[in-house]
Amino acid sequence: MSVAVQICRSCRTQFFPPRLRCACCQACAFDEALVRTAVIEDITTIRTRRPDDASRGYLALVVTERNLRLLARLDRCCSPGAQVRLQVAADGAIAAFAEGGADPCGGDDGGSPA
Amino acid sequence: MDFDGAVIASAIEVPYRRKPSGVTTMSLLADAFAALLNDSGLPAERIDGLAVSSFTLKPDHAIDIAWRLGLRLRWVMEDTNGGASGINMLQHALRAVQCGDATNVAILAADHLSEAALLHLNDNYNAVVRDHLAPLPFGGPNGLFSFVTQAQMRRERLEPVDYARVCIAQREWAALNPNAVYRTPLSVKDYLNAQPVAPPLGRYDCVPVVSGADGLLVSREDGRRGRGVRVRALHALHNYDQQMGDGLETGLLLVADDLWRQAGLAPDDMDIACVYDDYPVMVLAQLRDLGLMGGMSMKSFVAERLSTRSLPVNTSGGQLSAGQAGAAGGLHGLVEAVTQLRGAAGARQVADARRAVVSGYGMMEYRYCLCANAVVLERAP
Numbered sequence: 118m119s120v121a122v123q124i125c126r127s128c129r130t131q132f133f134p135p136r137l138r139c140a141c142c143q144a145c146a147f148d149e150a151l152v153r154t155a156v157i158e159d160i161t162t163i164r165t166r167r168p169d170d171a172s173r174g175y176l177a178l179v180v181t182e183r184n185l186r187l188l189a190r191l192d193r194c195c196s197p198g199a200q201v202r203l204q205v206a207a208d209g210a211i212a213a214f215a216e217g218g219a220d221p222c223g224g225d226d227g228g229s230p231a
Numbered sequence: 232m233d234f235d236g237a238v239i240a241s242a243i244e245v246p247y248r249r250k251p252s253g254v255t256t257m258s259l260l261a262d263a264f265a266a267l268l269n270d271s272g273l274p275a276e277r278i279d280g281l282a283v284s285s286f287t288l289k290p291d292h293a294i295d296i297a298w299r300l301g302l303r304l305r306w307v308m309e310d311t312n313g314g315a316s317g318i319n320m321l322q323h324a325l326r327a328v329q330c331g332d333a334t335n336v337a338i339l340a341a342d343h344l345s346e347a348a349l350l351h352l353n354d355n356y357n358a359v360v361r362d363h364l365a366p367l368p369f370g371g372p373n374g375l376f377s378f379v380t381q382a383q384m385r386r387e388r389l390e391p392v393d394y395a396r397v398c399i400a401q402r403e404w405a406a407l408n409p410n411a412v413y414r415t416p417l418s419v420k421d422y423l424n425a426q427p428v429a430p431p432l433g434r435y436d437c438v439p440v441v442s443g444a445d446g447l448l449v450s451r452e453d454g455r456r457g458r459g460v461r462v463r464a465l466h467a468l469h470n471y472d473q474q475m476g477d478g479l480e481t482g483l484l485l486v487a488d489d490l491w492r493q494a495g496l497a498p499d500d501m502d503i504a505c506v507y508d509d510y511p512v513m514v515l516a517q518l519r520d521l522g523l524m525g526g527m528s529m530k531s532f533v534a535e536r537l538s539t540r541s542l543p544v545n546t547s548g549g550q551l552s553a554g555q556a557g558a559a560g561g562l563h564g565l566v567e568a569v570t571q572l573r574g575a576a577g578a579r580q581v582a583d584a585r586r587a588v589v590s591g592y593g594m595m596e597y598r599y600c601l602c603a604n605a606v607v608l609e610r611a612p
Binding site: 133134140141158159161162163164174176178186188189190206208209210211 | 363
């Protein structure tokens with residue numbers, strides 16, 4: 118499922134997460150748009166602190182075509198500038214999937230991608 | 232409107248501790264209240280206003296604290312704005328005293344966060360965090376401020392060693408503060424070799440979670456009682472960019488001119504700055520937004536003013552070295568500044584400190600925090 122974002126019906130500014138009123142023009146009516154791709158702006162490695170889960174994962178700040186910044190779980194290490202496909206995962210998180218190219222971290226999940 | 236007629240009469244901190252036993256948020260609030268009474272010499276019966284901030288108070292509220300403390304109040308408030316809560320409570324308390332709604336307002340903040348409570352708080356900070364960040368997972372605020380740090384590094388051409396200097400300078404102050412939880416010297420090598428947390432953030436970029444409490448007493452100005460600290464100016468601007476920017480600025484950028492105009496002072500007049508230091512990136516952002524860097528580049532400011540401690544910044548060691556006691560972190564800088572202005576800071580006392588600026592920053596939303604406020608303080612003559 119692609120990522121649904123809000124579009125202000127009045128000024129067409131996009132928002133995510135959803136707002137009650139447009140932050141630009143204060144309009145209250147929104148349309149919905151689906152975002153399927155974005156470009157990675159930055160990436161980091163997250164170590165969860167949950168007692169039952171000591172795994173690491175990649176977290177990315179991605180920018181959509183309309184300049185909306187989203188936070189996404191990344192399937193593997195990528196370099197900033199890489200294009201990603203976006204989906205909403207079953208747990209509600211935005212998941213980003215890198216499209217081709219080599220893994221700049223060499224598949225080392227414990228390495229620092231930054 | 233100025234703040235004449237109301238002063239900060241007392242400031243205390245219940246010493247911060249890592250994972251103490253036999254402590255609760257409620258007991259820390261009680262200890263803070265007792266310390267305020269002891270420091271001010273006021274009997275509890277004279278306290279007629281109470282402001283409280285805590286992340287772990289639920290299901291209780293400020294009025295429940297009043298009941299437990301046996302207080303009869305004419306004025307009560309609770310603040311939920313984290314790193315901005317201290318100055319927010321101060322703002323309201325000053326006006327309450329000025330307007331005669333209360334005469335002596337105790338401002339208290341405390342938290343005792345277990346590991347489980349911290350994890351729960353990180354994932355349930357608000358609905359946006361719960362619904363859109365926790366499922367990622369995002370590693371708490373560390374993940375978000377990794378991105379803010381990376382953006383600041385690009386824009387300001389900073390390197391990890393520049394952030395090391397921020398942490399090292401605060402650690403040098405902490406070495407002089409017997410109540411700081413981290414006091415051992417920190418080197419650039421220690422910083423650069425530290426365990427990664429959310430790269431480029433490492434262990435020393437993140438605050439150690441502690442249990443503790445802070446308190447202020449705001450009272451009607453009384454010429455018979457000395458050691459008071461006056462508020463020359465206070466301004467706030469929350470949600471200034473609607474989370475549509477990059478997080479490199481805070482609302483302070485837009486209110487700094489008004490702050491200095493109201494104070495009748497300039498950034499160069501400040502003897503001390505205490506800025507909310509959840510991460511080094513935000514220390515630098517607030518110092519720049521407040522105008523304390525003047526015309527210097529951020530990199531030069533770090534090397535020439537902050538690292539040398541020629542401008543005393545976060546003289547307690549800040550939260551990065553003294554610890555972050557949850558919502559008490561919102562009062563920590565205020566308490567330190569008032570302590571300095573009263574000449575009671577012991578080995579870390581800044582000589583002849585007369586004026587200080589303190590800023591608050593807090594309440595993480597989707598990518599960075601929403602709240603910012605600042606206050607200019609002056610030792611009463």
